[in-house]
Amino acid sequence: MSFAGANSAEPPDSFGEVVEAHWTAVYRLLYSLTGDPHDTDDLTQETFLRALKRFETFKKGTNLRAWLLRIGTNAFFDVKRKQQTLKIGPLTEDVKSEEKSAETLLDLAEQGKLVRRAVQDLTELTRLVFHLRVTEELSFKEVAEIAGVTEVAARQHMHQARAKLLKRLGESSA
């Protein structure tokens, strides 16, 4: 049994490198979707296990991160479909980021709180589109492929996200 089929990707030297390079991006996407650190832990692990199992289906020369984000998105929606009990809760606000100094953390927490509250009121799909476009800076074409919608629909979700968020934030600052 060989993984090196003509159209399939050679697994990289070490799967650990894939994990190191993309864990945070996958984790943050799933955190934006679930809003719960424990669910996010589980789903991120599930995502990388799925990726490990299917590495031979990854197309050489394509965007590895986007591929992982798609697996993560599918894992989230699979779980949702199977069990409606997955709580899509508010994004926890007191999480510590290992990557920010205490000072910036304070500022960002204040600014971020409002945005986070507003984002959690969007539908999951709209939230997904907004996150992928803004944080990962993927094109609408790629966002659409990850989200399993058409490019036009992805644009509409972005339209909705921006309009709703501005309205919410405008109301809270007024």
Place this chain on the structure above:
Amino acid sequence: MNCQSIQTWLLQAESLRPKAWPAAIGKHVDGCAACAKLVRDLRELEDQWREQSLPSGAEAKSRFLQKQAKLDVPTSIPMRMRPYLKPATPWLAAAAMSLFAITLFAWLSRPGPGPGPDIKVAATQTPDVVDRLLEWNLEMTNAKPGDRKKLLADTEDELRKEVKKAEPKLTPEDRLFAEKLIETGVSLAELDNPLEESERVKNVAETLAERVEKSDAKESTHRQLHFYKFMQRCVHPLEERISKMKPPEVKKGGKKVGFPFKMNPKQFQERQNDLRKSLDALRKKSWGKGFNSPHFGKRR
């Protein structure tokens, strides 16, 4: 076009950068206070979402990697998985587990280097010596400035020998890159200032991004990993250090303290901003079109 249609267009625009817009939109926004405000608000909103402090899941990652390293054959269901992640029936769980065990076994028993502390698999196109040099640069940037000279003394000769030995087999592109990595490593040992370091590091990151863009299908995955690894272990921590640097204070009598360079606070801030911008541009470039291909996302 009226404001309403422009604003509808802006709300679903892929990019909020005027450069990416049709000229007519840019012209309108320039001359219209309401539409210009919308663009500003949208940018601010997106910046806030990008910059919020989300957890990175570092602990979960370590647990996952430890599990992998021990070759403690993972099942498709992580240990602490919630009930909703478990397959509906036990036979499904068993089937998933054995499929995974077979897959992992097949992967590990492929010819080539055996499993090390991590799962090592097939050889790649990139010569080992380039991998080694890149890793060396990462070690160098992550070492405390005071420890770098020792690290350099311990490793430089051996690495140069390795490069010399591998030279006949290197492509001209790899040879130039190897030289650049040695040069960067050596210069890092001399520096103890994030602003100076970042010039060197930025240069390597740009080369890595170019190498990804130029790579053929065979090399692409490996080169993408190089780039991501470098961004993650080198560029991002450096950005963090830069953002924490305090501008020099000018004490009475014009004496500058708290900063090793002869820069006034304004010059310092300009330099800090320039660097941030160029590192950011690099990140955007790599996540944008450069790393994508027309094959991406074709449904299987």
